[in-house]
Amino acid sequence: MAVAKKEQELLVTVSPHIRSDETVSRIMWTVSLSLLPAFVLGVYFFGPKAVYVTALCIIGSLFSEWLVQKMTGKEVTLSDGSAFLTGLLLGMNMPASAPFYIPLVSSFVAVAITKQLFGGIGYNIFNPALVGRAFALITWPRAMTSWIEPTAAFVGLDAKTTATPLGLLKEGGMQKLLEVFGDKTSLYMDLLLGHRAGSLGETSVIALLIGGAFLLYKRYITWHIPFSFLTTVAVLAWVFGGKGGLFTGDPLLHLLSGGLMLGAIFMATDYVTCPSTRTGQVVFGIGCGLLTILIRLKAGYPEGVMFAILLMNCFAPMIDRNLKSKVFGLKKEAQK
Amino acid sequence: MALLTFKGGVHPPDHKELSAGAPVKEAPSPSQVLIPLSQHIGAPCKCTVQIGQEVKKGDLIGEPTGFVSAPVHSSVSGKVVALMDVPNAMGKMVPAVVIENNGKEEWTQLKDNPDYMKLSPEELKEKVKDAGIVGMGGATFPTHVKLSPPKEKPIDVVIINGAECEPYLTADHRLMVETPSEVIEGLKILMKILGVNKGYVGIENNKPDAIEKMKGAASGESNIEVVALEVKYPQGAEKMLIKAITDREVPAGGLPMDVGVVVQNVGTALAIFEACRYGKPLIERVVTVTGRGVKAPGNLRAKIGTPVRELIDACGGFSGNPVKVVLGGPMMGFAQYTLDVPVAKGTSGVLVMTEEEHTAKGKFGPCIRCGNCIDVCPMGLMPSLLSIFAEKGFYDETKDYNIFDCFECGTCTYVCPSKRPIVQFIRLAKSLIKR
Incomplete structure (x- = not known):
């Protein structure tokens, strides 16, 4: 009887006996894919150097992951895509003019130190790509803030250096910005498309929004962090950002410039380093927005997204502990 | 609707x-x-x-x-x-x-009862008890016990669970299509035993034929309502079913009777009818x-x-x-x-x-804290944290995260992209915890 023959080989495990087809590597590669439009526009505006810098970051990340996993005798997990994604994000946070050693060293800091030495995927406290960038910014302040002008023509071999819109704003206010970009409409248009100085993957707001919409559609991110982050920035920029007193700021300018879109959609939403509950994520997003505006308006740096997210990363575990999910059948007050 | x-x-x-x-x-x-x-x-x-x-x-x-x-x-x-x-x-x-x-299929002497609805609630309950009826959805809790709530817990609603939310299973579905009147009779007996005048039959919307048949069978009964439920696992879990139909939330650690509800499975209702009508x-x-x-x-x-x-x-x-x-x-x-x-x-x-259907295999990785399990947990728990605590041996900490409210439906484990055995970790912690 066929049945009896097979019986010896029956597999016994505990339930559930089925799993969804979602995997970590699918998530990582999909997020990488969603960054493609912004990266392509970065290459369009800043030329082949953008590819070169990003490639070095990715190679550095993959090598660092491989090295630490080999040295610590762990399984090598390059195919899960997480090191690739970190490298890609780090590259997109670099100026296209960065000399070769900056991408290499900062990707090592990002993946080997920030991620692997803290226990590997799932255990890092800080967003690896952002730590890599913060390290580079502090170590090579000049190189990391010398921005080349977007040319969109692949001809500018000796690309001129220039300041970012936020740099101009800090230095000379709206007046200065309008001198460079013409009128307000062309300023907003250039910011939306990405025709401005900045990190090679952060400039094109429209491309980043397309990538974000794709991630929302795939449900790999939810609206909670980007929405609360962006709204906080917009409101505070409007209230405190103007030279003519309260409520005279330009929220749109703040939303469209700097690394805000890249940060709010792709970096603050990093699963490992943000809170896990939706309420916690809203708090996290508001905190990120607050710190961003504080740095942009009151600190020495023109841009604050990176430090804001890194600082909020520290609070993620605490937020999770204090804003637990609502347990079915338990009154909110009864929950510890 | x-x-x-x-x-x-x-x-x-x-x-x-x-x-x-x-x-x-x-x-x-x-x-x-x-x-x-x-x-x-x-x-x-x-x-x-x-x-x-x-x-x-x-x-x-x-x-x-x-x-x-x-x-x-x-x-x-x-x-x-x-x-x-x-x-x-x-x-x-x-x-x-x-x-x-x-092979003779000889029956023992059964006591036929064409007028079973004239029996007293106590007599009906005795028949349920003598017939050896238990919850047939899988929990196998003796039914007569569920029908004997303490005085301080008045019951006002009986729900027949026709959700059958587990994939593959269709036994309850077929019973509702083939013997709808008998299931409704079972519900009426339950309502009589408990002195309740509101009965529901909850059926997932992927069984339109069952909904139609049951609605037909209940059409003469003004106090019985057949309701369509969203197709979603674990819709048939008692607490979820009660929430969906009556919007009452069974308190954590509590039982359905705490909110005045008794839930019985479709097969159980049929068995109750057969026990009371035919003494079977x-x-x-x-x-x-x-x-x-x-x-x-x-x-x-x-x-x-x-x-x-x-x-x-x-x-x-x-x-x-x-x-x-x-x-x-x-x-x-x-x-x-x-x-x-x-x-x-x-x-x-x-x-x-x-081999192809059995997808729970392969190695698992660390939790990447995507929060999917938190989104899908019907009990509002944080399975990701529970699994991490249990994995590291911090069993006592899991109590702060309400581990005993988990009824092990496995939803978290189904969605986990790292393929973590989350519910298995939770079972381990539950068994090793110092209560």
Whole structure:
């Protein structure tokens, strides 16, 4: 009887006996894919150097992951895509003019130190790509803030250096910005498309929004962090950002410039380093927005997204502990 | 009307098409039945027969030894040939009565009751108790106990659970399509016993034929409502079902009766009707035999004590590349190491999974804190943290995260992209925790 023959080989495990087809590597590669439009526009505006810098970051990340996993005798997990994604994000946070050693060293800091030495995927406290960038910014302040002008023509071999819109704003206010970009409409248009100085993957707001919409559609991110982050920035920029007193700021300018879109959609939403509950994520997003505006308006740096997210990363575990999910059948007050 | 539901949950592919259209067939009468004396939550029964004794269908073979217990009856006519231990669905050895079937299908004297609705609630409850009826959805809690709530917990709603949210299973679906009036009669008996005048039947919306038939059967009853539920696992979990239909939230650690509700499964309602109307004890049940690992999936009315092997044979035997046999559904069912395990009162399905269907395999990785499990947990827990605590051996910490509210539906584990055995970690912590 066929049945009896097979019986010896029956597999016994505990339930559930089925799993969804979602995997970590699918998530990582999909997020990488969603960054493609912004990266392509970065290459369009800043030329082949953008590819070169990003490639070095990715190679550095993959090598660092491989090295630490080999040295610590762990399984090598390059195919899960997480090191690739970190490298890609780090590259997109670099100026296209960065000399070769900056991408290499900062990707090592990002993946080997920030991620692997803290226990590997799932255990890092800080967003690896952002730590890599913060390290580079502090170590090579000049190189990391010398921005080349977007040319969109692949001809500018000796690309001129220039300041970012936020740099101009800090230095000379709206007046200065309008001198460079013409009128307000062309300023907003250039910011939306990405025709401005900045990190090679952060400039094109429209491309980043397309990538974000794709991630929302795939449900790999939810609206909670980007929405609360962006709204906080917009409101505070409007209230405190103007030279003519309260409520005279330009929220749109703040939303469209700097690394805000890249940060709010792709970096603050990093699963490992943000809170896990939706309420916690809203708090996290508001905190990120607050710190961003504080740095942009009151600190020495023109841009604050990176430090804001890194600082909020520290609070993620605490937020999770204090804003637990609502347990079915338990009154909110009864929950510890 | 908007479909009723709860917060959280998942949509695994349901594969009900394999057996949903197959009318209930009588399973071949086995040459021998192995009837466990413990088929319910609570005290096991005391055996009341001896080796060599002749029994008829419906004869008592095990009597309850406590209030939370249910009697066991013979499902065949024949001779008791052995008293021995047999495996139950959970893989534990339990005492059982082995009866050789003489094939005569002789019934013991049953007490017919055409006027059963004239009986008093107490008399009806006694019939339910004597028939050995337990929750047939799988929990196997003795039904008469559920029908005896303490005075301080007044009941005002009875719900018949026709959600059948586990993938693959279609036994309740077929009962509702084929015997809707009997199920409604069962509900009416339940309402009479509990003195309740509001009854619901909740059915997932992927069974439109069952909803239609049940609505038809309940059309004359002004106090019975058949409601369509969103197709979502675990819609049939008691607390989720009650929330969806009545918007009442069973308190954490509490029971449905704390919010005035009693829930009974479709099969149980039918058994209650048969017990009160015909005096028939619970000696058979409908079992869905399904999965791509069986040749001809279907729904069989099987005698309690029939070895699972015979049900698989009755459906044409194995086909393809079967790797796992599960009693119950794929989300909460139990994998079997032997096909000698007999059908019990709580056996809703025999699922034979092929290599391709069985997707719970491979290594797991660290939690990446994506929060998917938190979004889908019907109890609003944080399974990710519970699994991390348990993995690291911090069992006591899990209490701060309400681990005992987890009813182990497995939803978190189903969605986890790192393939972590989350619910398994939770079970481990529950068992090792210092209470």
